[in-house]
Amino acid sequence: MDDQNKNLILATVLSFVVILTWFVLFPPPEPEELDPNAPAVTETESPVSPALATAPTAAPGTVPGAEAAAAVSAETRRVEVETARLSGSISLIGGRIDDLKLKDYRVTIDPDSPIVQMLGPVSSPQPYYALYGWAPGAGLTLEDVPGANTPWAVESGETLTAETPLTLRWESPAGLIFHRTIAVDENFMFKVTQSVENTSGTQTSLAPYGIIARRGEPADRKKFFILHEGVVAMADGTLTETDYSDMPDLDVIPSEGARAEVLQVEENGWIGFTDHFWMSTLIPQAGSSFKAVAKYDDARDIYQTEAVLPTMTLAPGETKEVTTQLFAGAKEWETIREYQKEGVDRFIDSIDWGWFFFLTKPIFWVLHHLNQLIGNMGWSIICLTLLIKALLFPLAYKSYVSMAKMKELQPEMEKLKENAGDDRQKLQQGMMELYKKNKVNPASGCLPILMQIPIFFSLYKVIFVTLELRHAPWLGWIRDLSAPDPSSILNLFGLLPFAAPDPSSFLAIISLGILPIILGISMWLQQKLNPAPTDATQAMIFAWMPWVFMFMLGSFASGLVLYWIANNTITFTQQYLIMRTQGYKPDVFGNITRSFKRKTKTDKK
Incomplete structure (x- = not known):
């Protein structure tokens, strides 16, 4: 030779x-194991603000005055979630989907090991949840629209299952009646329908949004260059990945009130967080435009993704609604592929196939x-x-x-x-x-x-x-x-x-x-x-x-x-x-x- x-x-x-x-010689540091038997932190002991996520148009950390106290006292008001593959609950404060466990997966190979906790409430060591709401338009304030600390009432549905959806109701001081219907399938996909009825007698405008927020990086993050963990977004066929470690380096955008990266999606897209084996993703309806935002709050170490839909104008007596999906679960190839077939654009690319994707x-x-x-x-x-x-x-x-x-x-x-x-x-x-x-x-x-x-x-x-x-x-x-x-x-x-x-x-x-x-x-x-x-x-x-x-x-x-x-x-x-x-x-x-x-x-x- x-x-x-x-x-x-x-x-x-x-x-x-x-x-x-x-x-x-230089392996990634092993994360500290969380003791599954440790006592949970109570709401009053939690160092995290009840308004972990706020409306996209509000400054980070803004808490509507009347709702802040209610958030603490009423946090125990919950609706159970129970399907063949999921268990957990939804908080009636903010209507947050914030307690979710994956029944099919355990933390270790020990059959007695705890099942995997996908989402966690504000009172947990690492809050991680999905929140929906409306950003106020002309003539409205944060108190007039539902947000992170709104006390919702159950209109129908005692337990959220794959067969029985949950409908919540809240009436605002401005004469607007809001409904939120949450449904879930047999796997990991939630469907959230938000509606608003204008009974105020005057024309009004507001914008629906969805948020996924988490405090700090995931405890079991691998920090290995071969694996992407952080924000993953699809915008009209273009995949964007931003590692957790890169988010503190994002530019400060005054309109967002924090370090942020903004993508304008014209027709098809989604945005969320992907970890090693689990993922949470906001998915607006196919064919609809929206603003996808990846945001980091330095002061509170909060990572946030947002899907902000176009502003709606409601005439007196008019009702409008919008439906979005939320994926929160395991990154199973076959399950994700089925969601892609059902219309979630290029959803299979949420799995990190790497540079050699044509081989992997x-x-x-x-x-x-x-x-x-x-x-x-x-x-x-x-x-x-x-x-x-x-x-x-x-x-x-x-x-x-x-x-x-x-x-x-x-x-x-x-x-x-x-x-x-x-x-x-x-x-x-x-x-x-x-x-x-x-x-x-x-x-x-x-x-x-x-x-x-x-x-x-x-x-x-x-x-x-x-x-x-x-x-x-x-x-x-x-x-x-x-x-x-x-x-x-x-x-x-x-x-x-x-x-x-x-x-x-x-x-x-x-x-x-x-x-x-x-x-x-x-x-x-x-x-x-x-x-x-x-x-x-x-x-x-x-x-x-x-x-x-x-x-x-x-x-x-x-x-x-x-x-x-x-x-x-x-x-x-x-x-x-x-x-x-x-x-x-x-x-x-x-x-x-x-x-x-x-x-x-x-x-x-």
Whole structure:
């Protein structure tokens, strides 16, 4: 292999090694675990203002005077939410959807672990909720329209279920009658219909809005560059992502009263917050224009997204209404895809597919359907590896044949190196003549390696980002393919009576599990079938690479390690069999003998 091709492969591999080393030496800080058994903070003890979110036209923190006290005393007034997949309640103060749990998901793999809390009320450690209201127009004040602290009355519906919607009512001092009807489907989509009737005798104007507000970043935020967590918005086909860490750097917009980013949506769009596995999104009706706002309040550490619809003008006696949707739940690919089919524009892009979306989307599609067929995500990853190797086999065949010939030429290349000494030009000329004489193309081995790198990163993205691998078991001790191998060489894989080191500790680097050790061995065996570089430094780097990767990938998701083991095993098998068909007899340590001699010109005569 000439220097240019060797340097290309070496640079690619070393870059990969540097990236992986950075992941291990500088991992993201582990978030503090919240004690699910800790007593809840009472409303009067809460350091958070009851008006966590205010009308978009009001200054941040503005609380209508008469409603502030009512918010504290009446916070216990709630309506239950109960469906097959959701449980929680809605506060009648502000009509906030602020207490939501996901029945199908638990915090850990322990079956007794608490179920996941999606939204939390003002009294919780991290308030996170959806709020709807109306921004006052000409002639109206904040007291004349419903906002964060409006005391709503129940007009119909005792419990919000998938079959029974909830209708709330509030009459304003200005002679306006407001209704809010909240419905929910069998999954995670709420439908909120806001209506206003003008009984005042004078023309009035006001604008409906929806808000999702949260105080502080999510407690379980990963802070990993491969994953986007923060604001996600779709505006007429253009996806916008703003990380939580970037929001304090947004420009201050006086009209919004805070740091904000404003998007004007003409026809189709949505905006909300996306975390690792969960998402909340405001979705106005398809075909309607609205202003999408991502906002950050420095003083109170409040993140907020808004969907502000155009101002409505009501004549005396007139009634108008507007319907928006709220997604609040798990980022299940199949569920989100169904909502997209029902009209939510490009909703599937709310999942963070990354730069290689043209690979991650089809890879996940195949993996998802394999899992539906097989019923086990671990075996599905192995089957996916077989399919990928089958697609790359035509390229791999040429590569393996070339490598087999180069492996056989290794002794002659060593002689050339000895004869050339420090004369690199002479060595290059001799190697090119040797390749030409034996019809060997050293560059043929580069393409399969280069193609494997984006596939690897795409699969890593799929395994790390998608919800479907969360808490997905394989076999035996592997109970979560999205987490590192829990076994440890430090306690002899569970034989000694102490637990493995915490994944966030330095000892975790040397606390190798069973899968990483198998990975190192499979890489070493597969490497033995390839010709060693003639350069001593390169040869040493390649010799150490399997063991370096073994330690570095030990803290990676076990699903990714499983893929690499399967890939190495299939590669070794393919290469071994192809070398046999070419007349070579390699053993498992890479030593090669010829099963028949090459015919020389004398033999042919």
